[in-house]
Amino acid sequence: MRSIELFAGAGGLALGCERAGFRPELVVEWDKWACDTIRENKAAGHPLVSTWAVHQGDVREVDWNAYANDIALISGGPPCQPFSLGGKSRAFDDTRNMFPAALAAIEAVRPKAFLIENVRGLARKSFADYLEYLTLRLTYMQNPAGSDWSSDLATMTQWKKFGLTEEYGVVRALVNAANYGIPQQRHRIFFVGFRNDQELNWVFPEPTxxxxxxxxxxxxxxxxxxxxxxxxxxxxxxxxxxxxxxxxxxxxxxxxxxxxxxxxxxxxxxxxxxxxxxxxxxxxxxxxxxxxxxxxxxxxxxxxxxxxxxxxxxxxxxxxxxxxxxxxxxxxxxxxxxxxxxxxxxxxxxxxxxxxxxxxxxNAVPVELARKIAESVYSHLSMNRDRVSEGNEKVLV
Structure with a gap:
């Protein structure tokens, strides 16, 4: 299945998705050293990155329309500094907040699914409204075009109340990587969404x-x-x-x-x-x-x-x-x-x-944590693909 990786860094999340069966069509990262890491491993013949096309630059400068409706998964971890416990926590007022750029890419491409990761600082009480705003924006994939995100949140809350059609079914989870076999206590928040033409009964993998x-x-x-x-x-x-x-x-x-x-x-x-x-x-x-x-x-x-x-x-x-x-x-x-x-x-x-x-x-996502989550997403998309194929066969008969 074809995928796109945003904010790839050294490739942790993308490597996990590759191991799960996804094939990154495009890997986007602005940092030279991180791009060099991927490019040098590719030049050395590393099998996990051998087919990756690396775009060094700003995700906001990519023409996403070229990939519209033809991608199974968009994955990525927008820069965490705006929400990190160790940073200034300026959140939506931080120029490094790349959630709007991630939203724009997903809106343009309309992948079958997305997998977005960030620090647990985003789940702090002081960011509760912004976290809900992000969840609803990912759900409806519509920009209410209010004066700011807080007025957009109020609009989307009304959409939810009155049952407006959801573009994506979104599951949000705060996890400790150690609970999935990673030798590190790394707490992260994940947003996983499936387009509304897919079965939406996916659940986050249970800790092991x-x-x-x-x-x-x-x-x-x-x-x-x-x-x-x-x-x-x-x-x-x-x-x-x-x-x-x-x-x-x-x-x-x-x-x-x-x-x-x-x-x-x-x-x-x-x-x-x-x-x-x-x-x-x-x-x-x-x-x-x-x-x-x-x-x-x-x-x-x-x-x-x-x-x-x-x-x-x-x-x-x-x-x-x-x-x-x-x-x-x-x-x-x-x-x-x-x-x-x-x-x-x-x-x-x-x-x-x-x-x-x-x-x-x-800055990386643990590769094996990414693999375990992405494998579950891949399996769910595969079941949907098989379901559609079976339905088409019945129609042909």
Whole structure:
């Protein structure tokens, strides 16, 4: 199925969609380094990007009419800074707010489905009205042409009240990537919509991994330590914040049939210790010096999912781009380790300096999270295609 990727960055969301079966017809990104990452991997023959046509430039300058009514999926993550907890949170007043550009592309192309991602800051109470506005705009795909978005929200609220025909059935979900097997606690909001000529009974994929299952794996059965060949006398102390919860799990064992959260230790299996120079056979795996811990900047724990990587290098809040070993020594993640946390393929190389590559990764959607959601969308569209084909055959008979 043909797709278009907006605000592609280094390609996390597009890679996941490619793995799910979509074939990006056009990949749009304005940042030179991110485009270089995709282009260089394409030149190296990486199979996931071999057919991608990369457009380096502003999404607002693309002639979307050339793709109208011929695309299965538009996917993308508009720049998150206007809504990020770490930014100035100027939202709709921020010149970097690209939701209007995403809406314009979807309106022009009218894909069978769309998949839009952004930071959980968008779900904050202070942005509640704007979040509802975006949901209704994606639903009706009509611009009420009021004086501003708030007056448009009032108009569309009336449309909803009186049952105006919806152009897209929209499902909105706030998810933690760790609950889908990503070794990182990354909370993001997703908008998934299906055009009204498709079946609209799609539901967001159910979580597959839980903290409780990890705690049982570590502190009840101990199988986690056995898998990682950690001697029982070397197992770290249980974090005090989990003791009461683990005691309850010893009694109930209730993990709802889910898999354990994946941890930093899980993600880094098979990677050798990085040094000052590149290791043969390991892309982007070079040590970065200068990490230090101080209050509020403590790094990610080895035996839990990482904190959400941030699009910064030094000094990001909480030390999200650092890891803390069992002896409380901190160091920066290498680019390859960070790519593992974002579930990028090991043979996919990030281009640019350490800070530049970390910025690309910090802005990315985890590839495997994208794949799981996109696979569900692909399956739903396939069922609709089969349903239409069967209907046409009956008419011919």
């Amino acid at each position: 991994h839980t903290l409780d299952a990890l705690l049982v794996d570590q502190w009840v059965t101990g199988q986690y330590w056995d898998r990682h060949e950690v001697a029982r006398n070397s197992v770290p102390d249980m974090p005090s914040r989990f003791r009461r919860r683990v005691d309850a799990l010893r009694v109930t064992g209730a993990t709802k049939g889910t898999l354990p959260w994946r941890t930093v230790r899980d993600a880094l299996v098979g990677l050798p210790e990085a040094g000052d120079s590149p290791l043969q056979g390991y892309k982007n795996h070079v040590a970065q010096k200068g990490a230090r811990s101080y209050p509020g900047h403590t790094g990610s724990e080895l035996d839990l999912p990482a904190k959400a990587l941030k699009a910064g290098s030094h000094g990001v809040p909480g030390g999200e781009n650092m890891m803390r070993t069992g002896d409380n020594v901190v160091r920066y993640f290498t680019v390859r380790e960070s790519a593992r946390l974002q579930t990028f393929p090991d043979d996919y190389e990030l281009h640019g300096s350490w800070g530049e590559a970390m910025r690309q990764l910090g």
